[in-house]
Amino acid sequence: MKIAPEKFRFAALAVDVPVYGLINGKLHGLIAPVNRPPHYVNVEGFLGGMVDAKENALEAAQRVLQEKGNLKDVYLEQLYTFSEVDRDKRNRVVSVAHLGLVRPDTAAAYAHPHAHFVPIQKLHDLAYDHDEIHRAALARLRGNITHSTIAQFLLPRHFTLTELQSLYEMILGHELDKRNFRKKILALEILKDTGRMQEGVRNRPAALYTFTTTKLQELPLIA
Amino acid sequence: MKIAPEKFRFAALAVDVPVYGLINGKLHGLIAPVNRPPHYVNVEGFLGGMVDAKENALEAAQRVLQEKGNLKDVYLEQLYTFSEVDRDKRNRVVSVAHLGLVRPDTAAAYAHPHAHFVPIQKLHDLAYDHDEIHRAALARLRGNITHSTIAQFLLPRHFTLTELQSLYEMILGHELDKRNFRKKILALEILKDTGRMQEGVRNRPAALYTFTTTKLQELPLIA
DNA sequence: CTTCATACGTGTATACTATACACAAATGTA
DNA sequence: TACATTTGTGTATAGTATACACGTATGAAG
Numbered sequence: 001m002k003i004a005p006e007k008f009r010f011a012a013l014a015v016d017v018p019v020y021g022l023i024n025g026k027l028h029g030l031i032a033p034v035n036r037p038p039h040y041v042n043v044e045g046f047l048g049g050m051v052d053a054k055e056n057a058l059e060a061a062q063r064v065l066q067e068k069g070n071l072k073d074v075y076l077e078q079l080y081t082f083s084e085v086d087r088d089k090r091n092r093v094v095s096v097a098h099l100g101l102v103r104p105d106t107a108a109a110y111a112h113p114h115a116h117f118v119p120i121q122k123l124h125d126l127a128y129d130h131d132e133i134h135r136a137a138l139a140r141l142r143g144n145i146t147h148s149t150i151a152q153f154l155l156p157r158h159f160t161l162t163e164l165q166s167l168y169e170m171i172l173g174h175e176l177d178k179r180n181f182r183k184k185i186l187a188l189e190i191l192k193d194t195g196r197m198q199e200g201v202r203n204r205p206a207a208l209y210t211f212t213t214t215k216l217q218e219l220p221l222i223a
Numbered sequence: 224m225k226i227a228p229e230k231f232r233f234a235a236l237a238v239d240v241p242v243y244g245l246i247n248g249k250l251h252g253l254i255a256p257v258n259r260p261p262h263y264v265n266v267e268g269f270l271g272g273m274v275d276a277k278e279n280a281l282e283a284a285q286r287v288l289q290e291k292g293n294l295k296d297v298y299l300e301q302l303y304t305f306s307e308v309d310r311d312k313r314n315r316v317v318s319v320a321h322l323g324l325v326r327p328d329t330a331a332a333y334a335h336p337h338a339h340f341v342p343i344q345k346l347h348d349l350a351y352d353h354d355e356i357h358r359a360a361l362a363r364l365r366g367n368i369t370h371s372t373i374a375q376f377l378l379p380r381h382f383t384l385t386e387l388q389s390l391y392e393m394i395l396g397h398e399l400d401k402r403n404f405r406k407k408i409l410a411l412e413i414l415k416d417t418g419r420m421q422e423g424v425r426n427r428p429a430a431l432y433t434f435t436t437t438k439l440q441e442l443p444l445i446a
Numbered sequence: 447c448t449t450c451a452t453a454c455g456t457g458t459a460t461a462c463t464a465t466a467c468a469c470a471a472a473t474g475t476a
Numbered sequence: 477t478a479c480a481t482t483t484g485t486g487t488a489t490a491g492t493a494t495a496c497a498c499g500t501a502t503g504a505a506g
Contacts, residue, residue, distance in 0.1 A: 160454085
């Protein structure tokens with residue numbers, strides 16, 4: 001593929017990837033130090049990087065997560081393209097933001113010299129326009145969780161209904177009735193009982209469920 | 224704003240804008256001839272153009288519609304960014320597609336030497352990846368019409384409930400019950416009766432309604 | 447081994463919402 | 477005056493959403 005004529009090439013094309021995961025049942029976002037003098041020092045931001053000539057935006061997002069975060073098998077979807085002229089104060093960079101989700105095993109076991117998970121409430125004053133990207137990502141998550149089985153990418157393979165409900169509550173920002181939630185979610189037939197139970201809890205052990213399919217499905221509205 | 228370093232500038236950044244409007248009560252899309260030898264000759268495509276150095280993607284979309292289609296006051300929202308390496312066979316172009324909607328007065332009175340409105344069923348075999356953009360745009364329209372007052376950007380200022388219902392039916396692809404549709408839409412309190420009636424129709428004249436606000440509002444699910 | 451603390455798992459009655467459905471009324475035309 | 481056409485309206489029924497409380501299984505502590 002040839003490169004475009006010089007006169008159209010003033011902007012760099014980047015991806016930024018807000019990645020979220022549950023740690024101890026709470027939503028965290030993955031950020032790393034940003035050090036780009038003179039504008040961006042002593043700040044942090046989501047993982048991001050330039051798209052290169054032989055890949056599309058999604059592939060770039062996957063590569064960036066691998067290279068800069070040592071992360072694989074992340075659920076990714078395109079979020080929004082941020083193109084404000086001065087969104088990067090150094091020079092013109094247009095960024096195709098992608099929402100990323102990881103399971104708790106990945107998030108909890110995550111160890112990396114620079115990138116780290118931080119509770120979502122503490123994600124502010126980030127570099128570039130990453131505060132705005134964060135808001136857009138959470139809004140997307142809220143929209144998705146009621147219309148699809150996206151929760152599956154944030155939960156372990158086997159989970160309890162209480163864990164699922166708690167995830168919904170965190171993302172939606174309000175509490176749900178336990179009995180009604182169970183009735184609705186089970187009626188959708190997207191979950192199956194594994195027959196196994198929680199172990200090592202100091203209360204009545206909960207049944208473990210799993211999603212019937214590993215694919216993202218559209219759903220009628222929940223909650 | 225400085226331009227980005229040379230090594231990151233291999234792709235051109237463009238916008239493509241599928242614009243839809245009602246003509247004689249049917250949805251049409253706006254396309255124009257594309258003539259970019261050797262790959263794109265004798266084909267048509269949505270209006271599009273390069274983003275330039277001093278504007279963001281939305282501003283570019285507005286400018287392109289003005290310059291290439293002589294269109295102003297178009298409702299625009301970012302749709303999706305298409306970044307396949309070979310989506311433009313000539314060279315690498317990443318396009319931030321925007322969905323555009325115009326009112327029937329604009330669409331019906333539309334006269335332009337090249338750009339023209341074509342019924343959506345006839346929009347196929349378009350240049351570049353515009354068939355895919357068309358599909359994405361219609362899918363977005365379907366999603367939006369049930370969750371927002373986006374219909375207002377496709378209807379005249381004053382319209383009948385039958386016209387509104389017919390728009391919903393066209394976009395959703397199925398028929399709706401007249402009485403139930405009216406009950407639901409009026410209960411939302413997004414419409415007000417203008418007190419005026421249709422004139423010059425050869426049947427019982429319908430009451431004319433208008434949206435209570437000119438802003439896009441989120442709605443609970445309709446239909 | 448008993449008691450306690452904790453979280454799990456379940457059903458029903460009521461309010462609300464969605465659906466199905468048919469006919470009289472207002473206009474222009476013949 | 478009769479006809480063709482499209483508007484505008486109500487009710488009964490089914491289905492869905494909501495509100496709500498207590499017995500049960502486990503581990504820990506005494």
